[in-house]
Amino acid sequence: xxLYKYCSLARLEFVLDIILNQRLYCxxxxxxxxxxxxxxxxxxHLTPQDRARFPLLSGKSxxxxxxxxxxxxxxxxxxxxxxxxxxxxxxxxxxxxADGHKGIVFEIDFSGLESKIHKVNYFDKLPSFRFxxxxxxxPHEVLSYKTKHWEYEAEYRIIHESEFFDISNRIKGIYLGTxxxxxxxxxxxxxxxxxxxxxxxxxxxxxxxxEVNESVQK
Numbered sequence: 452x453x454l455y456k457y458c459s460l461a462r463l464e465f466v467l468d469i470i471l472n473q474r475l476y477c478x479x480x481x482x483x484x485x486x487x488x489x490x491x492x493x494x495x496h497l498t499p500q501d502r503a504r505f506p507l508l509s510g511k512s513x514x515x516x517x518x519x520x521x522x523x524x525x526x527x528x529x530x531x532x533x534x535x536x537x538x539x540x541x542x543x544x545x546x547x548x549a550d551g552h553k554g555i556v557f558e559i560d561f562s563g564l565e566s567k568i569h570k571v572n573y574f575d576k577l578p579s580f581r582f583x584x585x586x587x588x589x590p591h592e593v594l595s596y597k598t599k600h601w602e603y604e605a606e607y608r609i610i611h612e613s614e615f616f617d618i619s620n621r622i623k624g625i626y627l628g629t630x631x632x633x634x635x636x637x638x639x640x641x642x643x644x645x646x647x648x649x650x651x652x653x654x655x656x657x658x659x660x661x662e663v664n665e666s667v668q669k
Contacts, residue, residue, distance in 0.1 A: 479530075489594060558622070572597075
């Protein structure tokens, strides 16, 4: 399975870290950009004693929103996340996460590591999970759901407890944005190892997608 990591070159040290140290940085939960991230719906079932104590709570159950931070099993403080995509051609991804097509995209081979990668599922509303002492979701389950606003990202996530995720010998290609600067172009062609292919890109005006233009000579 090959996935893509979109990167801006505005903070070049992060890109150089990926290339030279062959690893991906995993950010903390509180740095994610979706305000609905980690929210889910759960149903609270009331016992007869609860209904007697709280007569204003009509019915035998009610719905309540919870956050991944409320989970007992697995501390969210230890969870770190790295976002990837199965899409290379989505114009909006290049615009949002590769600095308006001035950045780059890494193509990474995750063959054999599929169990460590979580596909994000997209729904019209927030997911629903059982929540209680006897049963509740794990953090990675909640963090594998997003609303359909984000469906274009075709996201996959590394969710684990380490700051970095090793990708030694797994970078198969680097794709240059259509607006990459000459300085960044020259730098990358000098420092990227010869076994990693570098490709220029172009915008297909008819299909409104990003495509490979040509391989770059190092």
